[in-house]
Amino acid sequence: MQEEPYGEVFLINKPLEWTSFDVVKKVRNALRIKKVGHAGTLDPLATGLLIVCAGKMTKQIESFMGQEKEYTGTFVIGETTESFDLEKPVIPVADPSRITFEDVQKAVKQLTGSILQVPPMHSAIKVDGKRVYEAARAGKEVKMEPRPVEVREFEVTRFENNEIDFRIVCSKGTYIRSIARDLGDLLEVGAYMKSLCRTRIGSSLLADAKELPELIEEIKLRKHEDL
Template sequence: MGRRKGRNVHGILLLDKPAGMSSNAALQRARRLLDARKAGHTGSLDPLATGMLPLCFGEATKVSGFLLDAAKRYRVTARFGEETDTGDAEGEVTERRPVDGLDEGALADVLPRFTGEIEQVPPMYSALKHQGRRLYDLAREGQEVERKPRRVTIHELWLEAVAGVEATFEVACSKGTYVRTLIEDIGRALGPGAHVSALRRTALGPYRDPNAMVSLQALEEAAESAGAEALEAYLAPVESALASWPDVHLSADVAFYLRQGQPVWVPKAPTAGWVRLFGEGERFLGMGNVLSDGRIAPKRLLVR
């Protein structure tokens, strides 16, 4: 196969994913608009979900794994009285129970059970694998297999509003959390059951400003009026994904040896953990790790 066509584009696009579209479809559309050679996303949003989907282009794909591990924040609306096979409004209703109006006090009493470190059983409609096959493929064939509970952390969970049989919550959670499962478990604890009727991701890792997101429509309009190159103005720098890491600045000589793969000594460097590496002119070089003897070892360096 020949090389993939496209431009060398480097950076992170905070896409506001629309409802009704898979994360991969959104990625491919944005990639075509930027005419980018290389791209990847940082963890899927369900088709029903909207909101923050960081897309990594070019050398930014080297930081996508760190964003996958980042904490996330959602606004989720739950519809009580119905459970579905997918845990959201995309699925078929499997159970109905009466709801005589949601009791805000009862909801407030239930929520502390789901705050902090909790256990979740992953849903069948998920991308996890069982014996080499995706669970959602097995679910579509009518199969259900045993899933082991996983520990996740709900950092914050509070009730925002109640309207009829629906309630809206704000959720801040660790990686690996299934918001659909969280809502199902809250619904069962309350009694009538529940499923997700709307879901929006508002923050991921260091990206906490919902106003920083850009829609596909805005990208399409900008591309049509000014061309693919103009869309690079929407890209955040690669190093922005690692904003919580300490910075290490290298002289030209030290940077030369580090780029050859050699650990280097840097005065007043951090004594442990991951670091962001910068060369002359504040040029971001990549990611490093502090060795036990205090030297900085290159781990993932950018090439551009």
């Protein structure tokens, strides 16, 4: 009897400072198969849910990528960075002490619902066949067109000491760093994303994800038992 082709989906809590590809590479090496991919990039400075598909389940990557995402994190106002996260040095913009919770809520309302969003220059989007972050790192400007995205929920869970903790539920293709930039522009004091964690993709939850070292050990143990 012919054996079914292998396929598996892993929910992983991506470690801080790892690229999404670093995680894929680690899983690929442990499984010792070539067909392994992830369903939606997380920046190195973001943590949280990364879906990794192996074998025949790589066919499901597109469907996972199209699902709604949920994030939590922190924006800082009064300062910004070139990348709108901590990948680049922090630059002071304006004194944010006059900004009230009501001001923040008003700006948040303008960034909720169906909106047009310009992706950040430091992103993996391709323009004319090239990744825009490559142009950004080379100091070149690339014209980025606004794209329609859906921010279904944008909740402020804390506002103090110039920090805004948030929970955002959004569609595929939404950049949280762009929300930080646009929030800073609306408040006229600048902003950047201090931290980001993806907590959900569709019905897949971070609460059900495994830590990478634990998963790799499990895979290796399984491989050993199969020998």
